[in-house]
Amino acid sequence: MADLAERTVSASIMAAAQGGKLDTQVRIWSNELQGKYDDVEEKAVELIARYQPVASDLRIIKSSMKIAYDLARLGRYAYDIVQVLDLINGGKAADRPFLEKMSEKVLTMMRLSFKTLRTHDVQVARQLIEMDGEVDSLYRGYLKGLTSNPSLKAAEAVSTALIARHLERIADHAWYIAQSVSYMVTGTYIV
Amino acid sequence: MSELAIETKALSVWFGRNHAVRNVTLEIQANQITGIIGPSGCGKSTLLRCFNRMNDLIPNARVEGIVLLNGENIYQLDVDPTEVRRRVGMVFQKPNPFPKSVYENVAFGPRLNGIASESELDSIVRESLEAAALWDEVKDRLGESATGLSGGQQQRLCIARALAVDPEVILMDEPCSALDPQATAKIEQLMTELAKEYTVVVVTHNMQEAARVSNSTAFMYLGELVEYGPTAQIFENPKNELTENYITGRFG
Numbered sequence: 001m002a003d004l005a006e007r008t009v010s011a012s013i014m015a016a017a018q019g020g021k022l023d024t025q026v027r028i029w030s031n032e033l034q035g036k037y038d039d040v041e042e043k044a045v046e047l048i049a050r051y052q053p054v055a056s057d058l059r060i061i062k063s064s065m066k067i068a069y070d071l072a073r074l075g076r077y078a079y080d081i082v083q084v085l086d087l088i089n090g091g092k093a094a095d096r097p098f099l100e101k102m103s104e105k106v107l108t109m110m111r112l113s114f115k116t117l118r119t120h121d122v123q124v125a126r127q128l129i130e131m132d133g134e135v136d137s138l139y140r141g142y143l144k145g146l147t148s149n150p151s152l153k154a155a156e157a158v159s160t161a162l163i164a165r166h167l168e169r170i171a172d173h174a175w176y177i178a179q180s181v182s183y184m185v186t187g188t189y190i191v
Numbered sequence: 192m193s194e195l196a197i198e199t200k201a202l203s204v205w206f207g208r209n210h211a212v213r214n215v216t217l218e219i220q221a222n223q224i225t226g227i228i229g230p231s232g233c234g235k236s237t238l239l240r241c242f243n244r245m246n247d248l249i250p251n252a253r254v255e256g257i258v259l260l261n262g263e264n265i266y267q268l269d270v271d272p273t274e275v276r277r278r279v280g281m282v283f284q285k286p287n288p289f290p291k292s293v294y295e296n297v298a299f300g301p302r303l304n305g306i307a308s309e310s311e312l313d314s315i316v317r318e319s320l321e322a323a324a325l326w327d328e329v330k331d332r333l334g335e336s337a338t339g340l341s342g343g344q345q346q347r348l349c350i351a352r353a354l355a356v357d358p359e360v361i362l363m364d365e366p367c368s369a370l371d372p373q374a375t376a377k378i379e380q381l382m383t384e385l386a387k388e389y390t391v392v393v394v395t396h397n398m399q400e401a402a403r404v405s406n407s408t409a410f411m412y413l414g415e416l417v418e419y420g421p422t423a424q425i426f427e428n429p430k431n432e433l434t435e436n437y438i439t440g441r442f443g
Binding site: 060 | 228399404426427428429434435438439
């Protein structure tokens with residue numbers, strides 16, 4: 001699921017940076033992720049109903065449900081990004097240098113988060129706290145800049161702001177995944 | 192901070208050479224349900240039976256350490272074990288009503304404690320049966336034999352019998368293991384009600400039962416108290432690996 005989510009988000013970010021029509025493919029992948037999330041949830045409920053899991057077993061199941069949801073959300077935001085590109089002038093109007101800077105950070109966060117997921121190394125996840133803060137301030141900074149720049153065209157402002165918002169949400173879900181891994185492994189969240 | 196109903200300090204029990212309970216120090220909060228779990232033979236029932244000196248009745252049993260019941264050491268020489276057992280009632284795995292009427296089962300204890308007035312007994316019987324959530328089901332058959340009740344009703348009758356002598360603590364040793372899910376649900380609901388007035392300590396093999404009803408859970412293994420804490424913590428994030436392995440079914 002994480003591989004598929006990574007492929008989906010990368011494709012959509014690539015489209016935002018370079019243009020290109022990817023909405024059909026990204027939609028298919030996003031739907032696939034949603035389907036997998038439904039499967040995980042169904043399996044988790046069955047395990048709870050049949051085995052009444054406790055302790056680490058219970059934490060694994062709870063975290064799996066949350067992580068699968070986060071991965072499905074990554075797919076959905078990736079699709080939202082390509083939709084913005086599709087709807088607003090093929091994405092040509094967007095502030096590409098800004099989005100590239102932001103998406104680089106978001107991709108790094110996502111990969112670190114998936115590394116935590118694969119290795120259960122919670123220490124790696126700590127790096128995400130700072131990066132999430134940086135992504136947040138980029139997004140907020142852009143929104144604030146909108147009001148102080150009257151020459152900005154509507155198409156650029158809207159497409160950049162929307163994509164930045166989706167990227168910011170992707171970063172959040174990458175962080176949530178790392179948090180769930182921490183809970184699964186240690187029983188506590190990273191503070 | 193609530194008060195302590197029972198406190199043990201360095202409590203050990205031997206049956207002959209078998210060191211069944213090992214150096215257990217434990218604080219049981221008043222008006223709470225405390226669950227004791229652990230594999231067969233871990234000493235959980237023996238520990239429970241220390242709380243009303245039931246182990247005294249077993250030949251070769253030797254108890255060391257301190258058990259405080261509301262601050263008073265119940266193993267002191269001048270303490271009457273019968274009085275301890277009035278203050279600390281017990282309900283067993285198999286419902287064990289006397290082969291007498293429903294009424295007499297509940298009136299038995301108060302009578303033994305010197306209550307002779309019929310009207311007083313009547314009200315004790317009614318109040319106890321009400322507190323055990325059984326009154327509505329038996330009020331028209333108080334004179335009938337208790338052995339004619341269903342298993343779940345018999346168990347609630349035993350609870351009523353324990354309540355009739357006005358105890359401070361109620362000990363339950365596997366109270367639901369002989370009952371079907373519906374009767375179990377009733378007893379578990381009743382335990383929660385009882386905890387408003389009494390302190391409840393329950394020993395159970397059924398971990399889900401401990402998880403459902405108890406506020407605190409103690410895990411025992413090989414006579415030792417391994418871990419004791421709020422039930423949610425024990426079942427979600429136990430600190431001790433033995434606890435983790437036991438409750439997840441990896442041994443025991």
